[in-house]
Amino acid sequence: MELNPQQKAAVAYDGAHVLVLAGAGTGKTRTIIGRARHLLEQGVDPGRILMLTFTRRAAREMVQRLTQLTGQEQLPLMAGTFHHFCLYTMRRMPAAFGVANATVIDRDDQVQLMKLVRGGRRRKGEQLPRASELVSLCSYARNTNQRIADYLKRYTEHDEATIEKICRLAKEFERRKRANDYLDYDDILFVFASRLQADSALRQRLKSLFDHILVDEMQDTNPLQWLILDGLRDPARLFCVGDDAQSIYAFRGADFRNVHAFTRRVPNAAVLRLEENYRSTQGILDLSNWLLTASPLKYGKKLRAHRKTVSKPSLLDFDSDFEEARWIAHDLIERHEAGADWRDHMVITRTGYGARALESFLVEQKIPYRFVGGTSLMQAAHVKDLLSLVRACASPRDELAWARYLTLWPRIGDVTAARAIREMRTCSDTRAAIASLAKILKARRDVSDGLSAVLGDWNDPPAAITRAGHYLAPILKTRYSNWNQRRRDLDLLARLAKRHRSLVAFIETYTLDPVSVTESRRLQGEDAVTLTTVHSAKGTEAPVCYLIRVEPGMYPHIRSLGREDDEEEERRILYVAMTRARDELILTRCLRNGGFRRSPYSVSVAPDREREAYFFKDLDRRLINSEAITAYFDRSDDYGALHPDDDDW
DNA sequence: GAAGCGTTATACTAT
DNA sequence: ATAACGCTTC
Numbered sequence: 001m002e003l004n005p006q007q008k009a010a011v012a013y014d015g016a017h018v019l020v021l022a023g024a025g026t027g028k029t030r031t032i033i034g035r036a037r038h039l040l041e042q043g044v045d046p047g048r049i050l051m052l053t054f055t056r057r058a059a060r061e062m063v064q065r066l067t068q069l070t071g072q073e074q075l076p077l078m079a080g081t082f083h084h085f086c087l088y089t090m091r092r093m094p095a096a097f098g099v100a101n102a103t104v105i106d107r108d109d110q111v112q113l114m115k116l117v118r119g120g121r122r123r124k125g126e127q128l129p130r131a132s133e134l135v136s137l138c139s140y141a142r143n144t145n146q147r148i149a150d151y152l153k154r155y156t157e158h159d160e161a162t163i164e165k166i167c168r169l170a171k172e173f174e175r176r177k178r179a180n181d182y183l184d185y186d187d188i189l190f191v192f193a194s195r196l197q198a199d200s201a202l203r204q205r206l207k208s209l210f211d212h213i214l215v216d217e218m219q220d221t222n223p224l225q226w227l228i229l230d231g232l233r234d235p236a237r238l239f240c241v242g243d244d245a246q247s248i249y250a251f252r253g254a255d256f257r258n259v260h261a262f263t264r265r266v267p268n269a270a271v272l273r274l275e276e277n278y279r280s281t282q283g284i285l286d287l288s289n290w291l292l293t294a295s296p297l298k299y300g301k302k303l304r305a306h307r308k309t310v311s312k313p314s315l316l317d318f319d320s321d322f323e324e325a326r327w328i329a330h331d332l333i334e335r336h337e338a339g340a341d342w343r344d345h346m347v348i349t350r351t352g353y354g355a356r357a358l359e360s361f362l363v364e365q366k367i368p369y370r371f372v373g374g375t376s377l378m379q380a381a382h383v384k385d386l387l388s389l390v391r392a393c394a395s396p397r398d399e400l401a402w403a404r405y406l407t408l409w410p411r412i413g414d415v416t417a418a419r420a421i422r423e424m425r426t427c428s429d430t431r432a433a434i435a436s437l438a439k440i441l442k443a444r445r446d447v448s449d450g451l452s453a454v455l456g457d458w459n460d461p462p463a464a465i466t467r468a469g470h471y472l473a474p475i476l477k478t479r480y481s482n483w484n485q486r487r488r489d490l491d492l493l494a495r496l497a498k499r500h501r502s503l504v505a506f507i508e509t510y511t512l513d514p515v516s517v518t519e520s521r522r523l524q525g526e527d528a529v530t531l532t533t534v535h536s537a538k539g540t541e542a543p544v545c546y547l548i549r550v551e552p553g554m555y556p557h558i559r560s561l562g563r564e565d566d567e568e569e570e571r572r573i574l575y576v577a578m579t580r581a582r583d584e585l586i587l588t589r590c591l592r593n594g595g596f597r598r599s600p601y602s603v604s605v606a607p608d609r610e611r612e613a614y615f616f617k618d619l620d621r622r623l624i625n626s627e628a629i630t631a632y633f634d635r636s637d638d639y640g641a642l643h644p645d646d647d648d649w
Numbered sequence: 650g651a652a653g654c655g656t657t658a659t660a661c662t663a664t
Numbered sequence: 665a666t667a668a669c670g671c672t673t674c
Contacts, residue, residue, distance in 0.1 A: 352660090352661080535662045569662095573662080652673085655669105656668105
């Protein structure tokens with residue numbers, strides 16, 4: 001593995017702590033891997049290295065590459081996300097953290113629980129935010145380590161009475177989570193960080209586990225995650241890599257002070273820089289640099305291409321997202337027929353919703369693709385139905401799982417389910433709960449039989465999943481019209497379960513690391529186009545990148561308008577998207593309305609404001625391929641053949 | 650009173 | 665695609 005002098009300096013840095021500022025495409029991953037390899041060569045025990053990445057995928061890739069490099073079969077180093085690491089550690093010391101029987105819940109469950117806490121319908125003109133908004137507020141306050149009241153007063157415009165009400169609901173939400181033995185994503189970090197801070201004996205014990213902590217994507221860590229790093233360092237040494245121009249998770253509490261204030265917080269730390277870009281052509285970087293220069297914030301960053309080729313990005317205009325999608329599908333097929341692999345192409349979208357038209361074309365044209373960041377397998381309704389049965393078996397106190405499972409059955413609705421759940425709450429284990437349930441629903445033996453059946457296969461995850469599937473099939477068949485498609489997901493679930501020893505661990509793994517439906521349906525390594533959201537594209541690259549819907553209302557996204565910080569984050573999102581491309585960057589957009597299924601936002605919210613804020617409003621045309629612009633003004637040519645009369649859609 | 654059914658609103662990013 | 669809502673049915 002070749003390293004340039006800057007990378008070498010970082011890899012071999014010998015002081016206590018270091019922050020590596022690495023621009024897009026400057027070999028960040030390579031440098032972290034190089035660092036780990038260097039440490040191993042120095043004789044550091046792999047078990048004493050902790051690698052924290054932003055996604056499980058990134059962790060897997062790094063360990064894989066490192067394993068190849070070192071020629072070892074298995075490297076017992078700990079690599080994963082902050083959430084993964086914290087949960088793993090807490091599971092091994094349940095008493096110290098008080099999370100012995102916890103069920104990990106995802107965002108959907110949080111919202112569901114909040115609905116129960118908040119109470120039903122939202123009347124017109126009501127000040128109180130909806131449940132999903134309440135969850136976001138709580139989550140943000142938690143991750144930025146502030147009291148929810150302070151956060152609401154400082155950064156929102158709710159009146160005092162509403163703030164008080166929200167605080168009461170937040171408190172009740174916390175109480176309800178504890179009553180159900182739930183741990184949400186935020187709790188995982190919060191409980192870990194608080195115990196780490198409060199219990200000095202525990203802190204010493206955890207500190208003694210590692211000598212080196214390697215952190216990727218430092219700019220997207222939040223204050224809670226900083227507390228964790230802070231609690232674990234010294235004698236352990238921090239090696240943090242990040243780029244403030246690529247900070248795109250502020251909405252989740254990420255705080256790039258973790259980068260900017262690093263040397264102030266860690267006095268004996270050094271800052272190193274990686275500046276040479278190995279990924280893209282200068283043409284792609286020129287446009288990316290231009291975007292940052294146009295910002296009121298001074299990023300003080302100019303990416304230089306190491307490569308000699310200069311290919312300008314193209315910008316193509318279409319009348320609708322429908323035509324845009326058709327053109328891309330056509331272009332992909334053309335390139336594939338000319339000998340290119342599908343996998344060399346990545347389509348990047350701001351929102352999952354924005355890729356709907358394209359997705360339908362990919363399916364229709366039978367172009368193999370995987371959608372990273374699309375609907376996750378675990379969020380599909382039928383999968384949740386099945387998992388509710390498994391989760392109900394795991395914990396008599398998991399009220400969301402019980403409610404979902406019970407109301408699947410005909411003639412059992414909210415009220416009956418709630419009554420049964422109240423009764424079972426007092427039961428100490430699942431067997432007792434099932435017995436109690438059988439008593440309440442005398443005539444409904446099938447309801448409790450399903451639970452007993454799954455319990456019977458409890459220690460054989462794939463068998464239990466399969467059994468649960470068989471048990472629920474008759475009900476699900478009547479519930480979902482496309483049952484035959486959906487049942488395949490349940491088979492897939494059983495196959496995924498094979499890799500896990502316990503059902504709880506299985507569910508937990510995929511709750512923390514969601515698999516997208518298209519991703520999991522495809523076999524690993526199969527040649528396919530990648531369709532991804534910008535956020536999920538972070539850290540990845542492809543020779544050919546299509547950046548779709550680069551239009552007013554999307555960049556910056558309409559929901560960010562009016563809040564300066566949010567609009568600036570949108571700029572970085574576009575920057576991250578553009579810097580994924582190696583050889584070719586193709587930007588597409590539709591400036592005119594009248595497309596197929598326009599988003600309701602684009603019409604209802606001030607279009608002037610959208611256009612005014614649009615990042616390409618004053619685009620320097622010299623930065624993009626002029627032929628592409630011609631194609632927009634004179635659209636009678638080539639791809640015209642593809643759409644004869646397309647109004648029949 | 651509880652469950653079921655048809656219609657309508659809603660949709661940014663995600664560990 | 666899904667959930668919530670309002671109305672009908674048991």
